[in-house]
Amino acid sequence: MSNNKKKNLTPTQQQYQAFAKKREVKRPVVKNCIKAFFVGGSICAFGQAISTFYMHFFNFTEQTVGNPTVATIIFITMLLTGFGVYDHFAQFAGAGTAVPVSGFGNAVISAAIEHRTEGFVLGVGGNMFKLAGSVILFGVFSAFIISLVKTILIQWGGF
Amino acid sequence: MVFLWAFIVGGIICVIGQIMFDVFKLTPGHTLSTLVVIGAILAGFGLYEKLIDFAGAGATVPITSFGNSLVQGAMQESKKHGLIGVITGMFEITSSGISSAIIFGMIGALLFKPKG
Numbered sequence: 037m038s039n040n041k042k043k044n045l046t047p048t049q050q051q052y053q054a055f056a057k058k059r060e061v062k063r064p065v066v067k068n069c070i071k072a073f074f075v076g077g078s079i080c081a082f083g084q085a086i087s088t089f090y091m092h093f094f095n096f097t098e099q100t101v102g103n104p105t106v107a108t109i110i111f112i113t114m115l116l117t118g119f120g121v122y123d124h125f126a127q128f129a130g131a132g133t134a135v136p137v138s139g140f141g142n143a144v145i146s147a148a149i150e151h152r153t154e155g156f157v158l159g160v161g162g163n164m165f166k167l168a169g170s171v172i173l174f175g176v177f178s179a180f181i182i183s184l185v186k187t188i189l190i191q192w193g194g195f
Numbered sequence: 196m197v198f199l200w201a202f203i204v205g206g207i208i209c210v211i212g213q214i215m216f217d218v219f220k221l222t223p224g225h226t227l228s229t230l231v232v233i234g235a236i237l238a239g240f241g242l243y244e245k246l247i248d249f250a251g252a253g254a255t256v257p258i259t260s261f262g263n264s265l266v267q268g269a270m271q272e273s274k275k276h277g278l279i280g281v282i283t284g285m286f287e288i289t290s291s292g293i294s295s296a297i298i299f300g301m302i303g304a305l306l307f308k309p310k311g
Contacts, residue, residue, distance in 0.1 A: 063217045065213075065214070065217045065218060068213050068216075068217055069210045069213050069214065069217075071213075072206075072209040072210050072212065072213035073206035073207070073209060073210050074206065075209070076205050076206050076208065076209025076210070076212075076257070077201075077202035077203065077205050077206030077209070077253075078202065079205065079256060080201045080202060080204070080205025080206070080250075080252050080253045080256045080257070081198050081201050081202040081205070081252070081253075083201070083205075083252035083255070083256035084197060084198050084201035084202075084251050084252035084253070085198070086252070087251055087252045087255070088197075098247065098248060098251065099244070099247060101255070102247070102252075102255035102256075102260060102264065103288065103291035103292075104291065105252060105255060105256065106255070106256070106260075106291055106292045106295070107291045107292070107295035109256065110292070110295045110296055110299055111295065111299055113299075114299040114300070114302065114303045117303065117307075118303050118306060118307035119307075130213050130216060131209050131210070131212035131213035131215075131216055131226070132209045132213070134212060134223050134226070134227065135208055135209045135211075135212035135226075135227070135230065135257050135258055136205065136209070136256045136257050136258070137256055137257070137258055137260070137261070137292060139223075139227065139258065140227070140258055140261070140292070140296065141295075141296050141299070144296040144297070144300045145296070145299060145300045145303045145304075147300075148300040148301065148303055148304040149303055149304050149307050149308075149309050150309050152304045152308075152309065153309065156304070160300075160301065160304045164297070164300055167223075167224060168296070170224050170227070170228050171224075171227045171228055171231050171258065171261065172293070173228075174228040174231055174232055175228075175231040175232070175234075175235060175261050175262045175265055176265060176285060178231070178232045178235040178236070178262065179235045179238075179262060179265035179266045179269055179285065180269070180281060180282070180285065182235050182236065182238070182239035182266055183239075183266055183269035183270055183273060183281045183285075184278070184281055185239075186239055186266075186270060186273075187270070187273040187277070187278055187280075187281055188278075191277065191278075
């Protein structure tokens with residue numbers, strides 16, 4: 037909690053914050069990191085296997101092979117999410133499943149499945165990018181700024 | 196050999212995400228957004244391409260590659276059309292990730308019922 041926020045609290049509230057902080061369960065950071073490393077690493081090694089397959093049989097290069105690999109991983113994520121396996125897996129692995137592109141796929145697909153009871157237009161259509169939207173927004177906006185600066189430097193700076 | 200580097204580099208990127216979760220107490224949304232921005236910045240300096248050459252899927256599978264391919268697409272097109280290319284080329288490379296997420300999301304919503 038920032039200091040600015042703390043100033044606005046009454047003494048009782050401040051006491052409560054201190055008390056809550058003491059009672060907060062310590063997260064097993066090292067154990068979580070090891071789990072994330074092995075699960076995330078395995079997903080990437082699996083992705084490498086898919087990439088090697090596409091490079092061998094469909095003439096992709098090292099730089100372009102990311103596309104079909106990502107699509108395949110998202111397809112597998114759909115199956116795992118639909119059968120309810122992914123949630124258990126994600127609970128165990130933490131960032132190990134969230135950081136690879138499967139986490140992005142899971143965020144979209146689980147939101148789509150969860151909201152289908154509200155109808156396909158307002159439920160699925162409206163909520164599909166509820167979680168993943170921030171990733172797209174910040175990715176696109178930062179990429180726009182960076183590319184803009186780089187283009188201007190190249191065109192007018194003569195780099 | 197490339198499998199081992201994919202495993203190690205992918206694992207390290209996931210550990211960075213896990214540290215953001217646990218030590219800095221960020222939500223998954225904040226963490227993933229930050230990683231995408233980091234990927235875009237690395238791509239801006241041309242470092243991410245080198246990482247892909249080195250680690251293969253270890254660099255293309257984590258979400259950071261999303262930021263990288265947005266910048267790559269924009270830069271590719273801006274070489275041909277100048278500043279307008281930045282906007283028209285943005286999704287050129289990333290389209291597979293987003294369109295497959297949308298398509299499989301819809302198929303998933305048609306096929307599966309929510310649990311719990």
